[in-house]
Amino acid sequence: MGRLTRLREALSVAEGDPELVRSQLEAFGRQIPLLYFILVVNTTAVAITHIGCAPAWLSIYFPGVLSALCIIRCLRWWRVRHRVLTHDKAVPELRKLIWLTGLFAVAFSSWSLFLFPYGTAYEQAQVAFYMATTVVGCVFCLMHLRAAAFLLLSIAILSFSSFLVFTGSPVLVAMAVDMTLVGVALAFIIQLYYRTFADVVHAQRELQASQQKTQRLSDDNFRLASIDSLTDLPNRRSFFASLQALSEQALGTNGGFHVGLIDLDGFKQVNDIYGHASGDLVLQEVGLRLLALAEPNLFFARLGGDEFGVLVQNRPANPTLVELGERICKSLSQPYRVAGNVAELSGTIGWAAFPEAGTTVAQVFERADAALYAGKESRRGTPVIFSTEHETRIRRSSLVTQELRHADLEAELFLEFQPICDVLTQRTIGLEALGRWHNARLGAVKPEEFIRIAERTELILRVTEVLLRKALNEAARWPSELYLSFNLSSIDICTSARARRVIDIVAASGVPPHRVSFEITETAVTRDFEQARCSLTMIKKAGCRVSLDDFGTGYSSLSYVHRLPFDTIKVDRSFMTDVDSNGASRKIVKSVLDLCRNLGLECVVEGLETASQVEVVKALGARAMQGYLFSRPMRASAVAGYLQAAVEPGLAAAAQS
Template sequence: MIRPQDLASLRTIPAVKAALSRSQIDAFSRQLPLLYLILVVNSVAVAATHAAVAPAWLAVWLPLAMCTACAIRLVVWVRRRRHLASLTDAEVASRLRTTVWLIALLGALFTSWGLLLFPYGDAYARAHVAFYMSITVIGCIFCLMHMRKAALLLTAIVIVPFSLFFLQTDNAVLVAIAVNVLLVAIAMVVILLNYYRDFANLVESKHALQAKQAELQRLSDENSRLANLDILTGLPNRRRFLADLDALFRTASAGHERFAVGVIDLDGFKQVNDLYGHGAGDRVLEEVGRRLSDVSGPRIRLARLGGDEFGLLVTQVREQQDLRDIGATICDMLRAPYAWPGATARLSASLGFAIYPDAGLSPAQLFERADYALYFAKEHRRGGTTIFSAEHEKQIRELGKLEQALRHADLESEMSLHFQPIIDVSCDRVVCHEALARWSSPALGAVPPSLFIKVAERSDLIHTLTASLLRKVLSTMRECDRAARVAFNLSARDIGSAQAVAKIVDIIRASGIEPGRLTFEVTETAVIHDFEQAAASLEVLKRLGANISLDDFGTGYSSLTCIHRLPLDKIKIDRGFLDRIDTDRAAQDIVRSIVQLCRSLKLTCVAEGVQTDAQASVLLELGCTVMQGFYFGEPTPFDGQSVVV
C-alpha cells in the first residue's frame, strides 16, 4: 500500500517531477482541441454580432488573425502529439513552459480584444461581450485543469481585468455579472487546486507503483538470471543449457538447420580436488569458465552442466571438420597449466559431439548421443574430440542388447569363474589365484568380461553381479585348501558405494571364510573416481581382515600421497610396462622405481601380464619376484585341484 508520506517524499524526486510533467502534457494534448474550439467558436460568434457596429479591424481582421493563430497552434500540437513519448524530460519541461506563456499571451490578447469591443453595439451586444468573456474563460480554465500554473495565470489575466472593468460601470446588471464571475472564479480556483493536488497524487502514486513494479521485475529478472547461472564459473547452468537446447531444437527443426550438441569433461580434475583440496578445484573451474567464455560467441554457447562437465551448442554446422576444429581449440585451451599460489596443475579435456539430425531427432536423444561420444573419447581418445557416428550407433544397439540380456540373465547358472595363479618365482610357489568372471549367455553366447563388466558398471547391475560372483568365489574357497587365497576384483561403483561395501562385508561374514584369505583388487582409475569414498570403503574391508591390492598401477593419475593414504597390501604393475621390458630401458627404469617404492612402503609388488621367459627374467633382475601371466598359467575353471597353494 502506498502511504501519503511516501508521496510527499516522492515530490522532491526529479524522476517524479518529470513523470508529473509528462502526465500534464499528455492530458493537455488531449484537451487542447476542445480549448481552441471553445475559444474560436465563441470569438467568431462575438465578431459576427459586432461586424456591423464595430470597426473592421476590430470586428473582422483582429479576431481572424487570433483565430488563425489558434488554428495553426492546434495543427502544430496535433503533429507533435505523436512524438511526445520520444521527448526527453528537459524537452517536456521546455514545452510546458512555452505553452504556459503562449496561453498567457492568448489570454491577454482575447481579453483586450473583448474589452475593446465592449463599447460598440447596443445593450444586447455588450451583454454578449460580457457573457463571451466569462463563459469562455471558464471553459478554458476547465481545459487547463491539469496545468495549474497556466490555469491560474489565465484566471488572473482574464478575471481580474474583467471584474475591475465591469465593477467600474454604473450598470447594476454588469456589476452583478462581475461579482458573480469573480465568485465563480474563486470557486473554480479552489476546485482547480484540489483537482490538481489529486492529479499530482495520482501521478505520484502511479510512479511509485511503477517504481515498485520495476524493482520487482528487476528482482525477478535477477532471480531468473541466478536460477540459470552457474555462480562459480559465470556460465549458464544445466537448466539454462537444456532450455536453450530445446529452443534451438524447435528453431532448427522448423528451418531444417544443422546444429551440434557437445559435452566436455575434464580429465584429471578429480585428482586436483584430492591432492590440493576443493578450494583448488574451485579455482580450476573458475579458470575453465573464463577460458570457455573466450570461445563463446554467436555460434557457440557454453554452460556448466555440473561438477567438471560442461556443455556447448554449436549452430550453423556444415562440416564435421568445423566441429573438430572447435573441439581442438577448446581442448588446447583447457590443456594449458592452471596455476595458483603454491601449486600448478595440468589437465586435459575430452569432448563428444552429436549433430542434428544425423545423431538424433529429439533434444534428449542428442544429449545422450553427445554423452556417449564423450564416453568413447575418454575411453579411446582421452584429451581429444569424438563425433557421434553410425559406428557408435551400432555399438549403442549392441550394448543395449547386451544390457537387456544381462538384466534377464540367470547369474547363478550363466556366470562362472576362472582362476589364474599368481606365482612367487623366488620359491616357485602359488601365493594366490585371481578370480575372473566368465559369462555364457544363451542368447549371445560367450561374452567377453571387458564388455559385460562395462555394461554392468554403466547400469545399476554391477552391485548384483559383484554380490553373485563373490558368493561363487566364497563357495569355491570352501572346497579348497584352507591356505588357498583368492583375489577378487571390485569396480569403481562398488567401492564408491558405502551400501555396496556393507553388503560385501555381510556376504563374507555369512560365508564363514576367513577374510584374510581374500584380496580385493581395485584399479587406480576406480580409486580416483571418488578418492575419499574409495579410501573409506577400502578401510572397511581392511578392518574386516581382507587384503587390498591396487591394480593396473601406472595407468592412472595416482601419486605417492594417494598411495600412502590407502590401506594397501599389494601393487600390481600394469601389463603395458611389460610388453617390451626385455628391450626397453625406460620401461625397466619405471618398473625398478615401482619395485623400490613397494619395498619402501612394505608392499608386495606383483607384475601382471608376463608372457615370456625373457620378461620373467628381467623382472626378477629388477627385484620383482611375484608375477602373473600366461607364462605361468592361463585362467581355468575350478576343478577341485586348480585353486591350491
C-alpha cells in the same frame, strides 16, 4: 506555513514524479488544438464586431498578432506532436508552458480591458461574455496543468473583476462579484480534477509495476523451468522440448538435424580434489565457452552434472560436423583456473543424425550417447559420429545384457587365477581371481565386455557375490601363506551397505580376512571419493587388505594414495611395454617404487612378459611381480599343480637375472 507550502506546490511542477509530468504533457498535447481554436475563434468574433467603433490597433492589429501567435504555436505542436521527452527535458517544457500560459493570459486580458470602453453596451457585454467563455474554455483545456490553469484563472478573473469594480456601475460590480465566485468554484474544480488525474496516473503506475512484477515472476518461473541456473544454458527439459520440436519439423519437411552429447573428461577429479564449489566454477566457465560458440542454428544445453547437449538445426556434411566438434573440444580443453590452480579437462562429443541414426527422439539420443561412449573409451577429447559399427555394438550390448539378466550365474560364471610372485624368495605369494563367463548362446564373453555391462545395469552386485564366494572356496584350499586378490567394482563400494555385504561374504567363508586383498581401480574410486573412502575404510577395519589397481592411468593418482587406506599399489602394465628400452618408463616405475617404500606400502608390478623386463624392474627395486612370464591365468583345477612345482619358469628366469 502548511497552506503556503501547498500553494507553492500547486503552482509548481511535480519534478519528483516523472510519470505524472509525462502524463500531464501527453494529456495537454491532446488539448492544444482545442485551446487555440477557442482563443482564435472568440478573439476573431470580438475583433470583427469592434471594427469601426474601436481603434484599428485594438480591433485589427493587436488581435491579429495574438491570433497569429496562437496559429504558430499550434503548427509547432503539429510538427513535434509525436516526440517523446525524457524527464530531464519534460520538466523544463512544462515550466515553459506555465510561463507561456501567464503571458497569453496577460496579453488577452489586457486586450479585453483596453477594448471594453469602446462601443455600446452590447459590445461591452460581448467583451465580458468573451472573457467569461474564453477563460472557462481555456481553463478546461488546461485542467491537466494545474499550475497553468490557476495562473490563467488568477490573471483573467482578478484583472477583469477589478476593472469592473472600479467602473462603479452596480451591474458591472455585480458581474465582477459573479465572475470572482465562479472563478473560485473553477479553482476547486481544477484542484479536484487534478487530484483525480494524479491518482489515476499513480494507480496506472502501480498497476504497471504490478504487471512488471508479475511478468518478472513469470519470466523467472520460465527461467527456472527452462534455464540451468548454474550455467545460464537451457536445461534438460528445454533441450528435449527443442529436440522433440525439431524431430516433428524434420519429419514434416523431410529434413534433418544432428544431436550431440558432450561429456567432460576429468571433471570428477576437479570435484574430488578442489571441492564442489570449484566444480561449479568450472561448469560456469564451460557454459560461457559454449555460449560463445552458439550460432542461430546451434543450440547448447546442460543436461545435468558434466553432461551437455547440442543441437545442429541444419544438417552439415560429416567433415563440417567433425570440424564443429573439434572447435567445441578445443574450447573445452583450454585450461581452467580452479582454487588458484590450473585444471586440465577435455570434452568428448558423440554425434548422431536425425533421421538416419534414429527416427524418434529416444533413438537419436541413444545413438548420440553410444557415439559418446565409444569416444570416451578410445578417443577422449574428440568428436565421434555414430556409425554402423556403433549400431552393431549397441545390438551386441543389448544381447549381452539380455543374456546376463537371464543367465544362471552360479553355473556359467567361473574363475581363472594368475599368480603374484616374489622374485627374491622365488615363491608365489598370492593369486589374483579373474572372472570369466561362458554363455550357451554367446559362448565365451570377454571379461571387459560383460563386466562393463554388468556395472552399467548393476548386475555386477550379483556377479561379484557369485565370483567372490567361488574365489574364497578355492582360497580355503591353498596354503595359508597365500593371499587372494579380488577385484571390486565401483558399484560394490558405492554405499556402506554394499561394502558390508562384501565383508559378510568374507566372514562367512572361513578364510582369514588378512588373506583377502580387494583391488579397486582409481577410476572406481573417483566416481564418489568420499563414499569410496568410507567403504574401503570399513573393509580395512574388517581385516582385509586394500590395493589400488592400474596405478598411473587415471587422474591425480598421488592425491588418493595418502587419503585412502591402501596396503598395496599395483603399477599398471602399460608402463612395462617398453620399460627395458624407454628411460621415461623406468623413471616412472622407479618413482612409484620409491613412493611405496616411503609410505610403507607394498608394490606389485603387473604385465611382465620378458626376462629383460623383469631384470630392469628388479634392478629398480621391485619385488612382487605379475605377468605372463610367470604364468598365464589358469583354471582353479590347475592351481594345485602349479603350486606343487618346485620352481616356476618365470621365477627361475627372474632368479637367473
